[in-house]
Amino acid sequence: MSQTRFGVVAVVGRPNVGKSTLVNRLIGERLCITASRPQTTRHRILGIVTEGDLQIAFVDTPGLHGNARRQLNRSLNRAATAAITGVDVALFVVGAGRWDDDDALVRDRLREAGVPVIGVVNQVDRIKDKKTLLPFLESFSGQLDMEAVVPLSAWTGDNVEGLWSELRERIPEGEHQFEADDLTDRDERFLAAELIREQLTRRMGQEVPYALTVSIDRFEAMEDGRTGIDAIIWVEREGQKAIVIGRSGESLKAVGSSARQAMQRLFGTGIHLELWVKVRADWSDDARALRQFGYETE
Structure with a gap:
């Protein structure tokens, strides 16, 4: 054996x-x-x-x-x-x-x-x-x-x-630590936030992606069989908020559409996605904010 x-x-x-x-x-x-x-x-x-x-x-x-x-x-x-x-x-x-x-x-x-x-x-x-x-x-x-x-x-x-x-050749003997069909140790809320941030990073200019993070407020099954997701995009300046939203909201709509399609492919279900953009000044240099957003601070 x-x-x-x-x-x-x-x-x-x-x-x-x-x-x-x-x-x-x-x-x-x-x-x-x-x-x-x-x-x-x-x-x-x-x-x-x-x-x-x-x-x-x-x-x-x-x-x-x-x-x-x-x-x-x-x-x-x-x-x-x-x-x-x-x-x-x-x-x-x-x-x-x-x-x-x-x-x-x-x-x-x-x-x-x-x-x-x-x-x-x-x-x-x-x-x-x-x-x-x-x-x-x-x-x-x-x-x-x-x-x-x-x-x-x-x-x-x-x-x-x-x-x-x-x-x-270099993997040692040992018991498997995950089920055979496991893909990751991260939950779907985390993956949803990352997929939104990916689309933002790809679409924004030089500096804005580094001032962005995403948190998930709601992730739940809906009566119509889809998964309902509410997400907040956090930025550090009002000017960055305007860039993320775009003229007449076009930029945010494009991000939402691409992120929703990516989620549907990964999760194998229909997605209803709502996005909001909020400002938290200098969150990337604030240890408390970083902990709140799931970053390792110690």
């Missing part, structure tokens, strides 16, 4: 190297929100894969970054650092052809944690001259004692199976 295996795998790296896209690709579901802006991921999220006797809990983490001036940024760094501690494997994700001070910060945190590391060079599809990739792989390999280095593209799926091969 074969032994079951279970492992926790943290996916870490600086902001905007495609960690969430990689987690979505590995679990085969669009669980973690993605956008082309740094610091889209703000919470640790488990994505769970069960393949027969093997079960892996992938931990998507906020991007580690050095310039953490506001309480929110420090909270994201704490969440990412805590996620590394005691895992079975850490995936150290970097962008192909680029290494900077934030990558070095991640390297140092991994060295301190002392966990097994697999290097992942993501976004290889963006490298036009593939001859430049080999020197970068060699340079990256020398940054840390790693079990393996895997070049891939989370966006296209190229060589993701190569990463799976490395992971399967």
